[in-house]
Amino acid sequence: MSDFNKISCYRCGILTDRDELIDIDDNLHCSSCVWHCNNCETPQSERYEVYVVADLNFCESCYGRYGDYCDHCNYTYDNRHTQFYRVNDVGSHYCSDCCSDNYNWCENCDEYYDDVCDNGCDDVSDSENRPDIYGIYDYSYKPEPQFYGSSDYHFGIELEMEIRGDIKPASTYINQQAGNFIYLKYDSSIGGSSGYSGFELVTHPATLEYFRDNKSLWVGLDKLRTDHNARSWDAISREGKSTCGLHIHISRSAFKSRSHLHRFMYLMYKNSREFMLLGGRSSHYASFKDVYAYDDYDKPYLSLLNKTELYPRTSSERYSAVNTNNTETIELRFFRGTLLPSGIMSALELSKSAVEYTRDITISDFKYGALSWEWFADYIRVNNGLYPNLYERIGRVNTLTLNSKQPINA
16 A cells, blocks of 8 residues: 555654554554553553553553552552451551451451450451451351251352442342352452453352252342343453353262272363363363373373372362362362353253262273263263253253353353
């Protein structure tokens, strides 16, 4: 194209096609001289200051509305996601993490203090064991488990979700609706999308039957989606990746031996494509590649047999499709988050069916292909009454892609 059809960039002077220039304050800029606010996505000239909020680039307007600086850790947070407090009701402005790590909370006065309450109250508690004003606990919160339903083993779920706008109506509603069976926690990996914040819904351990009959939870999740601007399956990052997962915990008591756990994992790793499609998630937070990773000596550093053992591991090893780092549970991490009850039940049914299917498989069965996808799928079809939600979906596995906007657990 002739230079006669080009215009100089206001900032750098480089000749650029007119339709490729961006108008900022009535001045045309080339793309190299422009950055976009990660919150409002408005283009900004290079000459405008970048305000870093929670590791994202904000414009001056968004910074003024949402940026909050912690005087303790010297970090600027998004005040929609992080609560701030003053210690002893005066002085510095501290984020909730710094307060919970360094100060004490008085339940009576509803304030933080250096040591003990200035008003002489005795009820000063560790803040990580109490929810904030939104009814949400710190990520480190882990209460004593309460078991629901009678069985040799139980399941628990961790469901990540994002809320558009004010988070309090959603968190207040689901806490009231589901009661003591659940609690909410913050997770730094949730809520990075513009205008969204998030939390993780965690249940206490329960039997599959208890989950199936828990109408309060299912009604609550459905209304979060329809009435409270919540999303999970369709929470997508700017890079086009799913940001919310559904994790299923299974009691270790479900497995009668290391060999049983090995067969359980072999079924999933051997048929990782089908399990990823059924779960709807392909993520470095839920990798099926951990058993094929190599170290500097070009030798496998982790095998399925290694994963059946309880021994100290690095924290990064928990980011695998089947996480065996926990002392009390086995965690399945390859499910994409969903607010649809039938989708969550499908994930729970998949977890239980895999436990029961692999329980008594013999070496002879293995040689005949018992741990193939075809054999497992036939088992679900034969036992469709036990696993109705999974049965309805398992026949559609080969018609799906991981990027499908219509989830298999929809």
